[in-house]
Amino acid sequence: MTKIPQRPELNALFNSPPEDAIAYLKSKGFKIGWDWHETLDEAHSRAFTVAKVARIDLLQDIRKSLITALEQGQNLEQWKAAITPTLQQKGWWGKQTVTNPAGIEQTVQLGSPRRLKTIFDTNVHKSLAAGRYKALMATIDTRPLWEWVHISITNPRKVHLARNGETRRYDDPFWLYAYPPTEFGCKCKVRARRASDAEALDLNVVETKPEDIEQHQVIIGKSSFTGQDAVATQTRIRVRQADGQVTYFSPAAGFNSHPAASYLLDVELTKRAADLLGAQKGLEQVQQMLLSQPRLKAHEAFVKNAISFGKQQNKTSTVGVIDMRDIKFLTKKNVVVESPVLTISDHLLVGQKAKRHGEAGNAPTLVEWLVLPQDIVRLDRVLWDVSNESMLYLLPVMTEDFSSFTDEFLKLSIRSKNGVMEIVSIFKVQKKAIVDGLNANFYEVIR
Template identity: 30%
Template structure:
């Protein structure tokens, strides 16, 4: 029995986009992490209704019975209930079972279990220094599949490749979980740590068939054999949902867990999950706020400081400065768009301002300015983005974050080379 999903799990669900699909196999594995979808739902209003009800039910601990009771009349109102003749995207007519109590129950359970394990994975990654050993735990009752008992009580380090595919859930109706143990608990319980490297076999299996065309979709599956039997991932489940959702960088996950502002945390998850969507959202925000009167200290996620860059900065200054999450405030955007920049010819155009998040994501060069800031350069080295890592910026809501303090055209790249040569700039990443 799953408890109410932790906040991070709910935030993960809220960060998902939408995707219209006809068959469930059209969106497999990591694609599910990025977008909420329900097979045969071809209207955005219906998909949004189901998604909002699902997130609300998981966030508030609503029972399956209550979830179905509340959602059924809404879907009936939208004419999306029972068996109907529906036209797919290719113009083919097909009689399909739209929503039903059984299907709604599956939707809720699947989203609940994936959200639960996203939150659990993030929490366990956050604590790997103290609890680096992960144990697979199956529910042993009459409903448990025999294959799942093959891993029951088996112990592997958190960074063992087995967790790339066997971290739950890895099939429909999955109830297994992973628990983390410390070195002390490991020895106390007399447990042995195994290694899976080289023993995981990958194959392809049929995931589904399009009834109208006969087209088959195949998906990767993994098999792993222990002294208790063989466990296999289901088609479409051959991945670690937690790792796909929040990444495997321990430092990032720890910072993510510390962010109290839930809206920002959802944006951060979205940035990890779906960078292109995040860039588009950042672009929209920039264009809405450029030239706006009465700029405030409110902000938006602009990107991340990588672990390598953060460690390099901390080593240079002799203390931990970088918060790793970069944001752009309305005031900083207004400053970058100031009259001073206009008259000096260094003001970026709207599209260049909107590209700041992309520059941070894939810089050609990153340097540390000994005056106290990080500088990111775009691919052509014609734009520089300065980041204040002091954490002193007064933001609303309050967070200790790295702030993008300026962005402008670079008129003379030779001046950058001179700063590097004179050791005023320290190269952290990329080539000058």
């Protein structure tokens, strides 16, 4: 008889395979990084990285092995036994002198039992937490309260233990920055509660106000080959108890993130938006979440990771919600709209289309890519491209100093792919070309 390991985060693995956690890990792209602090916060929700792994095949091997661990319910020792021979065979093991990204020889610690434990614990627990977040979001209509549950095997962290039992609404700002895990080794979790439980169970309900959240830059180390300070954003949250007591809580540097930045919430948002199709207020709520800081940072991470990797990984970012007027127009054109959520793929950043528009000089700038979710809600007009049977979003283009608008539009061509609205091309066009197209009846005005 197989003995179930007595570790909370591993016990979950011995039930049915955690499909959402597996999907989360599979959804990540890859990012080559040298120091651990090169990929922090929301970027971790979009890219899989291991410090000092400079080969994509090694990253692929490690991620594949972690997915297998989740699928098969492997514990740490089983996973280490499976992955160690591969890493040793490919030379990623022990202390070695290697050439760093600056072209300088450097003695570094590569694979080791200790490093493997960190890789396993961080990735498995974050994947399970992201999967649980998706499940919690699916029940907010009946269980809108979330309770922090402290879990510790040995040596409990006092600041985490102090959070035990604290209960907040699912949309409390606290969860945007401090959804566990909030540091290496943290195994705390969140439990959903009914609104009636607050009184029935005498829950410790607290509320975070916007002014209770402060962010500042902290030095978290030095680049191992340039010697420059590595700086990260750290969040400090004021916690006000019902009895008037005030304490503070800060996630560790690098954990200033949230599962809302992940692919899993894109999936849940798509489902929720589809359920609300036709309900304008519901669609506005989804749009509001997409414009929240964690979501905007997630899109920023998507853009920067795609550019850093340099080639298509078939990853997407959710950047907006199409308007009810657009949906009604598309329905009349017999276009299937199963979800109003608007997505964009990384191939438009680094694929053949990106190269072609770059050479033509009409590609979006990096800034325009980064602010795309905000610009979409400020679009100028919406047209129907008659010959291509696609919807066009025309966004105003600012001058480099942001002092005025240019004579161009950023044109987004949008099509339904299996019921999901996807941006299939994005590039700049002269406003005159749009006017000429309207006069020639190449376009129809939607709004």
